Amino acid sequence: MDILVNGERRQVAGGTTVAGLLRLYQLAAPRVAVEVNERLVRRGAFEQTLLSDNDRVEIVTLVGGG
Secondary structure (H helix, E strand, O other): EEEEEOOOEEEEEOEEHHHHHHOOOOOHHHEEEEEEEOEEEHHHHHHOEEEOOEEEEEEEEEOOOO
């Protein structure tokens, strides 16, 4: 299926979850915020949140600093 990730088209397998997408990008869940179709997904729901064809996903990486 096709989804949009941070403005770029990406093909992923049907049944992919937010957690699965983060694994594809090699991102650690505690260090990111994820929106699907302009709705924030709680970290505790990453494994259960299934992506659908044409979903718009925004992944923001959290970086510490001063």
